[in-house]
Amino acid sequence: MMAWAVLVSLCVFLAVLVSGRVKPATAFTGLATLYLLTGQVDTATLLRQYTNPALATLLLLLLVSLALERSPLLDWLSDRLLSGRPRLATAKLMGAGAVLSAFLNNTAVVAAFLGAVSRQKRLAPSRLLIPLSYASILGGVTTLVGTSTNLVVNSFYLNATSEELGMFQFALVGLPVALISLGVLLWRAGSLPSHPAENIQDRLAYFLAAELTDDSPLAGKSIEANGLRNLDGLYLLEIERDGRLLSPVAPEELLQPGDTLVFTGEVNKVQALKRFPGLRLFGHQASDLLATNLVEVVVSHQSELPGKTLQEVDFRSMFSAGVVGIRRGERRLEGQLGQIPLRVGDCLLMAVSADFRQHRNLDRNFHLLSGSFTRPQLGRWQSLAALGGFAGVIGGASLGLIPLFHGLLLLMAGLLATRILTVDELRRRFPFALWLIIGSALAMAQALDNSGAAALLARGMQQLFSGYGVFAAFAGCYVLTLLLTETVTNNAAAALTFPVAWSTAQAFGADPLPFILAVAYGASACFLIPFGYQTHLMVYSPGHYRIADFLKTGLPVSLAYSASVLILTPWVFPF
Template sequence: MDPAHAVLISLGTLLALLVHGRFPPMLLFSVWAGGFHVLGLIDQETLLTSYANPGLAVLVLLMIVSLVLERAPILEIAFRKLINGRTGPAVFKLSAVTALASAFLNNTAVVSALLGTVSNQRTHPPSKLLLPLSYAAVLGGITTLVGTSTNLVVNSFAVRAGLEPIGMFQMAWVGVPVAVACILLLGVLARWLPDRGQRNHHGRQDYFLEARVGTTSPLIGKSIEQNALRNLEGLFLVEIMRDGRLISPVTPEEVLEADDTLIFTGEVDKMHVIERFPGLQVFGTRADALLRSNLVEVVISNESELANRTLREVDFRTMFDAGVVGIRRGEKRLTGQLGRIPLRVGDALLLAVGKDFAQHRNLTRNFHVVGGAPLHPKLSNIQTAWSLGGFALVIALATAGILPLFAGLLLMLGALIATRTLTMGEIRRRFPFELVLVVGGALAIARSLESSGGADLITDAVKAVFHGHGVWGAFVGIYLMTVILTECVTNNAAAALAFPIALSTARAFGADPTPFVMVVAYGASAAFMMPSGYQTHLMVYSPGRYRTLDFVRSGLPMSLLYAALVITLTPMRFPF
């Protein structure tokens, strides 16, 4: 088999593994890049320079500086003034402010900053606001170069391919009209957004909870009815795990045995009811002792090492000085033992935390806080003013061509460290290693695709498919391919896979590559229909108690309007 076909088959395997989701993208891209080097498709210098790309360096600096900006309380203050009145106008105002913030700040950081505030407010059901919050963060990201990591990833590829880098506001010519139109649509769609009701008095929703019958409990040998476990206030006994066997439904005549695991669903604030039953334990601790602990509600982040692992596989208490009281995954009913459920990005956990919880260095990488004490203190007014002012100055100088963005961000990072607004420990904990490995590996894979002749084969196939439609048909095809990829894999991975194909297609048709580069950037952010399509969607999935169908219903009209505008406006502003 010739190298070109071998590379294409290996990339098909890579895409299949990315869609499957069993292995993290950073591992897959690193293995593939290393494999291509071993096979002689790229030399050592090319491999190493892929991880030292100037665009990638700017992206890393921006992510580190954003660690401080996400602690600025200005977004929360603005939000509290936006949600008064009817739901439609509130959605529109929230979306507009979120999009504006996301144009300059990392959109994950924007959603993280507002997640707890939006989830715990009582003016509107959180399910009416959280999905627009996520969509608006995506829409704001397509208006500037620094709006989302995906834009900087595409820029890295452009620089590596010898093209002109994307300007700071070059994407705004198409991005702003698209964002404005879609935000207006969000305001109209507000009436059809799911209404999952208000949270309970303390702002917490129903969780999947677990309690074990101790070996000396007086509950042993008595039925559910005799133990008065049938009609509990705010809790419902749904299953019993006994010797690896699941008993469901639980009948009133079922007799309890030692080491039975009782699985409840219900309001966390009603868990004090369990204190009445002697011998019941929650996460290996007496129920009354645990429930007097400080409860913190978190969402598992996309960077978390807990993803695809069970609580039994990790020493959770040692890792975080916390016990897991409950798990929630959108509106999906979980089943089985709490400790045996594979955790997913976006799962909400209710933690009973110890006194050293906030001191653990791995918290911000693993969790977004929804309820309870924040993991890091907010910036003071003075810190907020000079941090945001400094960032605005860096952007302005870069836009005017006075100071390169890399140099400006580097100076700002030095100032943040010098004033101890940002510590070296926080940088080490939050350094975007995964992003570096994904982007660097993708750049190396793209070079292998070119050197092996695989890119030429793809180009020939694209020309054959769109033979009767010309460059316009190929342009639309690249957009659709990118959108499909971004709904199936991560947005950065989608951009990495689509860019070399887009560039080869533009060159095959003798067209200016700029519109093809831009449409990959816009298309890689067009993930509206699946919770897994974008990391901010996973962040709001459980706090909003959403179902996948909620994303499909709201995302379909968004995707159609977004696609129509991007496909129409991009060639108008960036001609072929």
């Protein structure tokens, strides 16, 4: 009876995840807590899952990558990759993205190339960004450290067998799969839309400007006293005074004759300004000076902003910046910007103050696309030390000279000692959500086993595929993982399907390894819908994409990828 109750709770849990109304970390932690309270796992077991060695290795890898993503190497590469004919530039960008993503966090790789691709004017960014995102996935499936899903699967595998997967064990299937899929991707890249990047005049269309005349009764009074803080659909973004910009504008700022007041929001609601005497409208003829402090960013998956509005978080005080426009995919959002709940992947055009770059939470919340603001980078010797240390750790772990966890811990100590990384930076960027998801998922897998639900699932899978053989069961586990990664998230998909794959292999008396690898490869097979994978969301708005663009490009890639995995995995790793 308890086994059925656990299975029902998992079905409800999956429905909640698919609905998107509850964040994955909240849902996973909530269900793990429920299993603790109902006695399916005890306290010691639950705590042990959150300190799983493979999970600790994943967290260390993500933290070390914070230093690597600040290396100027990626910027240097991006400047040289986007040369030559369009097809050649696309191939070079895809190849570099795939190779780097085999060893570096693919989110960091895409983030590094994202700004360079968006800023250059020679090639339409929309022709490059989906190929970059897909290539980063394909490179990640070739090594243990290439993607977080491989390390998630390794966490479960270590928990079940007390053994870890090898650094390049994934490459035996992953490398040929990646090469085949990259070939299909290059073929389909030519069919992507060609959306030119916004120029200055496009950006000035976000503004409405008005000059304060010499005899205006508004002069000498504050913004708040003049009633300029509560306008219908508009808000005062900044003031141009004597050739310089005041941004953001404080409520107590006193207006002066000749000031140019710059408004943003619903700029078509010009009538809201007609009631102010001595305010002469320029329409949309705002000067180019107003574009000098514009910064365009993408909301990060680590950000605290998704699900909240600009007003709720007091965005202007939080970042010393005002949001001029919001774009989601190909759409520029209209209406009251301050009341629109933000999403991961939203593209924000901001007018920033001189204090903007001083905020320490920028890296956590945003990926920079364009603007005068640049992120701090490592010096030459710091970059060489960080990259050399990381290469040494990977090489040592591959040759069996040092465990990966030990090597990463030593590297982390070195980065802290040399102040390439700081404790404050680690605290700000620590992946708490991922830690909660994987630790809770490990506890949930233990609850499945303790309650008998895992055995029940195994019998069900055996009966379902009994007439078709072990290969059909293997393919079923892969397809289940693929469907979940497209509708939920890649890490959640791996966490949910590992117990099913493990139990199915045992039910058929087969070697669990090919089933486990099917979960790993299936969890990375997110090529159809942009909302299930972080790098897709990062390129969705900068590329002005529609969901149809992902479907048309991703479907052939997904079919080639899946066919390759299903054929090669049992051949390389027999049942």
